[in-house]
Amino acid sequence: MSERIEVLKTYKTYVGGAFPRSESGHYYKVFDSEGDLLANACMCSRKDVRDAVKAARGAFKSWNSRTAYNKGQILYRIAEMMETRRGQFEEELSKIGFTAEEAKADVNASIDRLIYYAGWTDKYQQVFGSVNPVASSHFNFSLLDATGVVAIMAPENSPLLGLVSVIAPVIAGGNVCVVLASEQYPLPSISFAEVLHSSDVPGGVINILTGKKSDLAEHFASHMDVNAIFYTDKLDNEMAKQIDELASNNVKRVVKKPVEDWYASDAETPYFIMDFQETKTTWHPVGF
């Protein structure tokens, strides 16, 4: 027998439930903590952003109209799938400098976070919706509805837990998303896409791109069909300013929530769901 050659995985993007390569044909090198080459990752372009937003928009109506219970089931299913493939994630994390203990803790916390938001899907409406006292003969109530297509720039230094923590609350609330993975550590995001692919998440609900933040932020921010942009890292002032300005063209929600520590108690909160909800208030005449 000749010596076996390892079969290496090609890391592509995740758009519309499929794994296409970047339209640009460009790649960049991803290194492990020793400085050795791990893989090539797709260097996505503005056209990949366009395609991903299109896929997301196409999936929005159906995802948002699913029952809260069903959305919860699907989030729970992602956690189940992740549990069965934890070895893969632990290995990927250890290659980029996590100790075995840290990698295990990161995967545990990621799975638990999905369960946490799975539980919230049928509760946030009850907690944050309201019946409002008014001084006329109306029954006045406020309901929440999803914002729409959310562009997410995932945390740079928490490639798995941070990624899961920003995606889960967005989709739990009925939104769909286009995610730009950690630029330096993009590989866990694509492995996470494989989990999503086998978790009953409809294609297009979560789309994951890899590439340079400095290239793509402006396209997320300027795209008129993106309804919100979400990031938790501290961006340099120029980029943050550019995002704010471009986002103003269609009055996108720009949600900046700095999170230092993804294990901290405020890193999982239903307020992350609330950041991507629109409140609709109805005045219903009564007493006639």
Next chain:
Amino acid sequence: MNTIQLPSITPIDHVAVEEKVGRLNKRSIKKESKVLALKMALSMMDLTTLEGKDSEGKVRQLCQKAKQPHPAMPDLPHVAAVCVYPSMVRVAKKALTGSDINVASVATAFPSGMAPLSVRIDDTRFAVDEGADEVDMVISRGAFLQGEYQQVYDEIAAIKEACGKAHLKVILETGELHTYENVRLASDIAMQAGADFIKTSTGKISPAATQPVTLVMLEAIRDYYYATNKMIGMKPAGGIRTAKQALQYLVLVKETLGAAWLTPDYFRFGASSLANDVLMQIVKQQTGSYQSGDYFSLD
């Protein structure tokens, strides 16, 4: 009554047709030329609503859109025509008063054509009397597939007569003709019988317009032009939803028939959702930002 000169149809090389379309689709049209082509596509559009649920309001809304496709950009060209059912011609005509946009009406028991010829002729006369400038008829596909070519020819000629001054577009419904050879033969019959335009589809059958079928029809138009010096128009309809597809069709026309056909007098798109995508691309070229359907009219 004229008898038809059946052309000898040599088998059409499927592979060559599809390869040629594939090759032409690779043409890259960018920047200024793209904007010009998009505006041209807009000016060639037959904005169409052909649904059982069409109401007067819907038709008026469509006519408004025909006159001014995107209010935020008042300089855009208007579309070529509005295409409706005969019962809506009057409404469309009134809504388009003062513009030079044509009213096209489907007639002849659209989309099946399964009514006696006398009924189809009456249907056509009604549409023309109501003010239709253009009539879109369907051929009898059943008769065609049975080989009753003379019948198909006679019917088209009869409808052409009923049209009077109105332009006649003949819908072949290529999705039901199955082969390129049939498409070519039907095109030749329609042109001989007096069609001003030949049109691929009703939009009610899948597949509707495809580029290879369009290419076969364009070549029929070209050969007819060489033989008779008459320019016949072409209208692909159904299934053309994106600006990108529209540009690809324009390339096909340019490469097969030349620039003389690149006017609304000789080339039309039958479409309903295409207009918004073309508008979104024009705005994208102008602003640099990808657009959202939220900012364009629902139709």
